[in-house]
Amino acid sequence: xxxxxxxxxxxxxxxxxxxxxxxxxxxxxxxxxxxxxxxxxxxxxxxxxxxxxxxxxxxxxxxxxxxxxxxxxxxxxxxxxxxxxxxxxxxxxxxxxxxxxxxxxxxxxxxxxxxxxxxxxxxxxxxxxxxxxxxxxxxxxxxxxxxxxxxxxxxxxxxxxxxxxxxxxxxxxxxxxxxxxxxxxxxxxxxxxxxxxxxxxxxxxxxxxxxxxxxxxxxxxxxxxxxxxxxxxxxxxxxxxxxxxxxxxxxxxxxxxxxxxxxxxxxxxxxxxxxxxxxxxxxxxxxxxxxxxxxxxxxxxxxxxxxxxxxxxxxxxxxxxxxxxxxxxxxxxxxxxxxxxxxxxxxxxxxxxxxxxxxxxxxxxxxxxxxxxxxxxxxxxxxxxxxxx
Amino acid sequence: xxxxxxxxxxxxxxxxxxxxxxxxxxxxxxxxxxxxxxxxxxxxxxxxxxxxxxxxxxxxxxxxxxxxxxxxxxxxxxxxxxxxxxxxxxxxxxxxxxxxxxxxxxxxxxxxxxxxxxxxxxxxxxxxxxxxxxxxxxxxxxxxxxxxxxxxxxxxxxxxxxxxxxxxxxxxxxxxxxxxxxxxxxxxxxxxxxxxxxxxxxxxxxxxxxxxxxxxxxxxxxxxxxxxxxxxxxxxxxxxxxxxxxxxxxxxxxxxxxxxxxxxxxxxxxxxxxxxxxxxxxxxxxxxxxxxxxxxxxxxxxxxxxxxxxxxxxxxxxxxxxxxxxxxxxxxxxxxxxxxxxxxxxxxxxxxxxxxxxxxxxxxx
Numbered sequence: 001x002x003x004x005x006x007x008x009x010x011x012x013x014x015x016x017x018x019x020x021x022x023x024x025x026x027x028x029x030x031x032x033x034x035x036x037x038x039x040x041x042x043x044x045x046x047x048x049x050x051x052x053x054x055x056x057x058x059x060x061x062x063x064x065x066x067x068x069x070x071x072x073x074x075x076x077x078x079x080x081x082x083x084x085x086x087x088x089x090x091x092x093x094x095x096x097x098x099x100x101x102x103x104x105x106x107x108x109x110x111x112x113x114x115x116x117x118x119x120x121x122x123x124x125x126x127x128x129x130x131x132x133x134x135x136x137x138x139x140x141x142x143x144x145x146x147x148x149x150x151x152x153x154x155x156x157x158x159x160x161x162x163x164x165x166x167x168x169x170x171x172x173x174x175x176x177x178x179x180x181x182x183x184x185x186x187x188x189x190x191x192x193x194x195x196x197x198x199x200x201x202x203x204x205x206x207x208x209x210x211x212x213x214x215x216x217x218x219x220x221x222x223x224x225x226x227x228x229x230x231x232x233x234x235x236x237x238x239x240x241x242x243x244x245x246x247x248x249x250x251x252x253x254x255x256x257x258x259x260x261x262x263x264x265x266x267x268x269x270x271x272x273x274x275x276x277x278x279x280x281x282x283x284x285x286x287x288x289x290x291x292x293x294x295x296x297x298x299x300x301x302x303x304x305x306x307x308x309x310x311x312x313x314x315x316x317x318x319x320x321x322x323x324x325x326x327x328x329x330x331x332x333x334x335x336x337x338x339x340x341x342x343x344x345x346x347x348x349x350x351x352x353x354x355x356x357x358x359x360x361x362x363x364x365x366x367x368x369x370x371x372x373x374x375x376x377x378x379x380x381x382x383x384x385x386x387x388x389x
Numbered sequence: 390x391x392x393x394x395x396x397x398x399x400x401x402x403x404x405x406x407x408x409x410x411x412x413x414x415x416x417x418x419x420x421x422x423x424x425x426x427x428x429x430x431x432x433x434x435x436x437x438x439x440x441x442x443x444x445x446x447x448x449x450x451x452x453x454x455x456x457x458x459x460x461x462x463x464x465x466x467x468x469x470x471x472x473x474x475x476x477x478x479x480x481x482x483x484x485x486x487x488x489x490x491x492x493x494x495x496x497x498x499x500x501x502x503x504x505x506x507x508x509x510x511x512x513x514x515x516x517x518x519x520x521x522x523x524x525x526x527x528x529x530x531x532x533x534x535x536x537x538x539x540x541x542x543x544x545x546x547x548x549x550x551x552x553x554x555x556x557x558x559x560x561x562x563x564x565x566x567x568x569x570x571x572x573x574x575x576x577x578x579x580x581x582x583x584x585x586x587x588x589x590x591x592x593x594x595x596x597x598x599x600x601x602x603x604x605x606x607x608x609x610x611x612x613x614x615x616x617x618x619x620x621x622x623x624x625x626x627x628x629x630x631x632x633x634x635x636x637x638x639x640x641x642x643x644x645x646x647x648x649x650x651x652x653x654x655x656x657x658x659x660x661x662x663x664x665x666x667x668x669x670x671x672x673x674x675x676x677x678x679x680x681x682x683x684x685x686x687x688x689x690x691x692x693x694x695x696x697x698x699x700x701x702x703x704x705x706x707x708x709x710x711x712x713x714x715x716x717x718x719x720x721x722x723x724x725x726x727x728x729x730x731x732x733x734x735x736x737x738x739x740x741x742x743x744x745x746x747x748x749x750x751x752x753x754x
Contacts, residue, residue, distance in 0.1 A: 094678060099718070100722075107458075140582075183679070184573075
């Protein structure tokens with residue numbers, strides 16, 4: 001028998017063996033990594049646990065998103081001494097997330113915070129498999145029916161970014177602002193648009209050049225994105241990345257200014273720091289956990305896509321301290337804008353909003369709701385860069 | 390390809406297989422090897438314990454918790470088996486070219502391309518065909534795509550004399566860009582969400598082994614191990630590969646079709662990695678996402694080295710890597726150690742075992 005025929009025979013054998021293996025197995029179930037429901041259905045979901053779990057997509061000391069989550073979990077540790085707080089960092093946005101959450105449930109967690117946008121699929125899966133556990137997801141939106149033991153929550157991140165845009169629009173000398181972002185999701189798009197509109201409100205010539213990295217935290221890509229922006233004459237850089245250090249250091253090294261994101265990183269940019277939009281999760285996390293342990297989760301505002309902003313309460317996303325480039329006049333403009341955003345008719349997107357292609361995205365005089373902004377899928381005029389969709 | 394090896398010419402003796410050691414000698418060597426393994430692993434855990442102590446964690450507690458939540462928990466065992474299936478297939482993708490003296494560092498990209506082909510096939514076929522047919526088509530598509538992807542590196546090696554370690558590695562980045570392009574543009578399910586394809590139709594998902602959450606990927610992987618073992622150990626092709634791997638010049642003088650052999654090894658490797666991508670896609674993820682299959686190729690590369698490029702030990706090496714991943718959860722959840730801690734343990738084990746390999750070779754030569 002020649003080597004080729006033998007190989008063919010081996011291949012045919014493999015296919016045959018596979019066919020046997022496939023037919024002898026049970027039918028596929030749609031379940032992911034479900035270990036079966038635990039606990040009884042009579043009690044309210046989320047009650048009776050001994051632990052609270054937090055999964056984070058990146059490291060808990062990233063000068064950004066995940067550090068803010070970790071700081072929030074530390075507050076829960078203090079406020080609820082009876083509950084053990086278990087955290088897992090670097091949990092990818094795939095099936096690994098479900099596995100880690102299952103482990104947390106086995107360790108007594110009845111409340112789980114899945115804190116990255118892409119953790120939603122796994123979170124929904126785990127929530128369906130464990131009706132007695134409340135899984136609550138940070139930043140994404142559940143588009144179909146919300147399970148009684150699920151919910152999402154977030155701040156209106158684009159509101160402080162609008163205010164930061166005002167500061168950036170005043171500070172820029174080249175009228176070119178740079179934005180490093182991860183994925184063209186509505187949350188990010190709204191941020192970029194709000195930033196540009198804030199800048200435009202004080203500087204009509206300001207434009208925002210965007211670069212995508214396709215990753216929440218990839219320092220190598222961040223570095224090249226920042227360098228590419230700086231080489232185009234951008235003198236203020238901001239970002240929507242989980243880890244923010246690389247971009248800020250790159251800007252500072254080239255003498256450009258920085259608007260921070262997620263966490264106060266002014267220590268990284270003593271010269272160029274303008275301001276930033278940063279998280280203060282403590283109060284919101286505390287209220288969510290309190291609601292769940294009180295057995296009042298089902299039907300509560302958290303058992304839905306909960307969004308809180310200047311209009312509706314205490315936005316967990318706040319403006320970071322100002323750097324020295326921000327003058328008194330700019331500060332006053334920001335205060336005025338903030339007061340405006342807090343009114344019923346206030347929004348960074350009060351019509352008319354003109355989209356990048358010249359079409360009218362929001363009609364004159366119309367004020368989009370938080371939910372409408374959450375579905376934003378276009379760049380506004382003044383934003384440079386193609387939105388891949 | 391000719392049917393049998395041509396008779397060796399007198400001036401170019403064929404490399405001879407090492408003579409079989411007598412049984413008593415082998416027993417002694419086995420005992421020696423066992424002692425070395427224990428010493429190497431013990432050393433790795435000792436260093437790791439020192440690290441744990443420096444992090445204010447009690448090593449005994451950490452090991453006990455990790456053991457309990459990894460091996461004394463049904464779901465964890467199942468998780469290990471689920472994780473190990475693509476590792477095994479992607480490790481075999483290193484084993485086969487390694488037999489011919491080549492380094493296939495492109496598992497990462499071949500896994501992605503295999504999954505892309507599988508996903509594309511499933512989307513093209515839709516619900517028109519029964520699930521099992523779709524699965525077989527996805528497997529074939531994944532294998533063909535993986536083979537072609539590796540074939541690019543093979544062709545470049547043969548035509549342009551570019552080292553395959555470099556090309557396979559660089560093709561990983563191209564594969565990632567192909568994936569990103571597809572899920573950002575033509576295959577994107579939800580234009581406003583994070584880029585991902587739509588979920589694989591339920592009928593085409595790999596079935597589960599009865600009563601578990603484990604998909605049949607592991608069965609496919611074990612079959613592949615056996616087939617690769619047979620092909621490498623008992624066929625002319627496998628023997629020719631090791632001749633080429635041992636001394637390509639000698640093989641050429643002996644009349645072996647070296648170019649064809651090298652290319653075939655890479656193609657088979659690519660096909661296996663492509664199959665790994667299909668198994669991970671249709672058995673675990675069901676969707677292509679930006680980080681799809683990340684680290685499978687590189688982990689498998691290490692696993693193949695750990696197994697010294699032998700198909701059967703690959704199973705054990707991949708089990709170890711999968712178990713370490715699952716044990717990493719416990720290090721974080723129970724002991725509150727940073728996520729990277731488990732990578733240090735993995736690195737220590739790898740260094741210890743590879744160091745042990747070198748010393749055996751010296752001792753044996």
